Amino acid sequence: MGFGDTAKKIQTLADRAERTYQKINELRDEVEETQTTVIDTSDRVQALENEMAEQRAVLDAVACEVGVDLESVSTEAHITDAEEAAAAADDGGSGGEEPAAGGESGSESDGAPTDDDER
Numbered sequence: 001m002g003f004g005d006t007a008k009k010i011q012t013l014a015d016r017a018e019r020t021y022q023k024i025n026e027l028r029d030e031v032e033e034t035q036t037t038v039i040d041t042s043d044r045v046q047a048l049e050n051e052m053a054e055q056r057a058v059l060d061a062v063a064c065e066v067g068v069d070l071e072s073v074s075t076e077a078h079i080t081d082a083e084e085a086a087a088a089a090d091d092g093g094s095g096g097e098e099p100a101a102g103g104e105s106g107s108e109s110d111g112a113p114t115d116d117d118e119r
Contacts, residue, residue: 063070 060070
């Protein structure tokens with residue numbers, strides 16, 4: 001009788017070991033896929049960053065050619081974004097302040113020189 005119980009225990013242990021081995025192989029495959037995805041994503045991000053740098057250089061050259069100060073344009077855009085974010089935060093993020101934010105940016109542009117004013 002003792003041999004039958006031992007055989008059952010060994011079979012149970014072998015079944016568990018086989019399931020564990022299969023699970024480890026599945027996890028290994030998932031990790032390899034994840035690593036491949038991360039590498040591919042990293043390559044795409046690098047390509048996009050390079051393309052963005054090239055576009056920025058072209059934009060800088062064009063802006064310089066037509067006399068646009070990109071720093072002031074960028075600063076103005078950041079200020080407008082910050083004001084809209086602050087208005088949304090004050091409103092609890094419901095977006096009820098959106099028309100006022102648009103009005104504020106319009107009033108700013110009334111006092112600030114635009115590209116058309118510089119020409």
